Amino acid sequence: MRWLALILLLVGSPLTAQTPADAAAQAADRLTAARAQLEAAITARNQVSALTETVQSYEDGLVALRDGLRRVAIRVDTLQTQLDSRSVEISRLLGVLASIGDAPAPLLLLHPTGALGTARAGMMVADVTPALQIRVEELRLQLEELALLQALQETALDTLASGLEGAQAARAALSEAISDRTDLPRRFTDDPIQTALLIASTDTLDSFADGLAQTFDTGDAAPVVQPDGSLTLPVRGTLLRGFNAPDAAGISRPGVILAARPRALVTTPLAATVLFRGPLLDYGNVVILEPAQDVMFVIGGLAEVYTQVGEILPAGAPIGLLGGDAPAIDDILNETDRSGGPAASETLYLEVRDGQSPVNPATWFALDRG
Incomplete structure (x- = not known):
């Protein structure tokens, strides 16, 4: 489950990137520990105490995982909105890249007005190319991030399902252990x-x-x-x-x-x-x-x-x-x-x-x- 934190570490702005990662790391640690606790608590000498801690560990882990998923969902919405608002710009960018890619290489070096026009055109292309590369790189990173987050959301379903089932099993085991408990002292008997x-x-x-x-x-x-x-x-x-x-x-x-x-x-x-x-x-x-x-x-x-x-x-x-x-x-x-x-x-x-x-x-x- 460590992959959950590692992927989340890549998302968000620099000021907030650590927060989803921390939440995911806590969720992974707590849910992993809770599963181990549940197995150990069943045979523990003080089952009630051990199972109480297990239930609380599951509750903490599920809260952390839900918080991480919430922040991931917000980031996905933000990225999707940004990409949708730039759809026209992206289409033009892709069109320019496609036209450049389709043109024969020799034609890219010629200009109808001659050598001077070719030189000027070359200087313009040299100036535009870095900005174009920046735009392409930004788009690539956003699309990669969106794909990672969407994959994370789908894969986290298994983690969430396992945590919910484990929490329910821990509560059931706790109820059974309490019903069997005979070690508590009594100050008086109920009337x-x-x-x-x-x-x-x-x-x-x-x-x-x-x-x-x-x-x-x-x-x-x-x-x-x-x-x-x-x-x-x-x-x-x-x-x-x-x-x-x-x-x-x-x-x-x-x-x-x-x-x-x-x-x-x-x-x-x-x-x-x-x-x-x-x-x-x-x-x-x-x-x-x-x-x-x-x-x-x-x-x-x-x-x-x-x-x-x-x-x-x-x-x-x-x-x-x-x-x-x-x-x-x-x-x-x-x-x-x-x-x-x-x-x-x-x-x-x-x-x-x-x-x-x-x-x-x-x-x-x-x-x-x-």
Whole structure:
């Protein structure tokens, strides 16, 4: 897969040529490493940890490859537009070259007005020839670059397909490993009847969180952690809506909404106890974590949930997947051609509660670093 980076190194202007090459090199390295990781993770002693890293490696590699393909598509469009706009000039240039090539060599050295005209004509041709050669060379380079890029787009389909299949296989293996996991300690055992009664008696997340804190009081068992705004977000995405920012309907929530790609892996940013998991109000599937005394991380919008109530999860442990379907390869190529990158069509809600009140997640998380 190194050829991908080598070809991309040839494209673009001198100021931006390194960027697609870097993206392609990262994609090649990460996807190659992810394939090796997947094979090793199946037999790893800690399968969950190894497979979590594998899934993230696939996600990183696919993002890098998509970014490289997007930039290649932009360059192809630029070259095609330039060639189309110069079609008349190119036709004339080809006509001149064809007429010169068809004329017998002796005639090129003669002029109807005699020796003086022949000399003047020779001087004019000598002046025009370098410029003509420059034009021909520019055209040749553009056509070669266009052919290379188009070949790259076609060949990258195999790389993209392999990466998508590998990512899906890694997610499936991770789900199976989690279902077989028995090594996590439990701080308490879930009481489903009590939890159901609590859900039925509350109509807001505030009241549910308050009731949950009283129902499962872990006391001094939870660690004390000081926030510094540097935690990695639970999903690799970007900030879509900030703290208390209203949505299109004018409704504001005391949390943030993150945009991420379909089937993205969600992990816990800190070692934490699972206080709740399951559908809640209009937040979809929710996981509530307790990383520190009187602190809760409310994570909503999951399609699949891996955790169990009462488990103590290590930092970076998988807690679920976002929904959506991975786009088809043709859709990805069309998408990269039209926009600034693959659509982050799924959303995750993140709320942080300190004591009995929600606080700005920026107090804990680096929101600008997805």
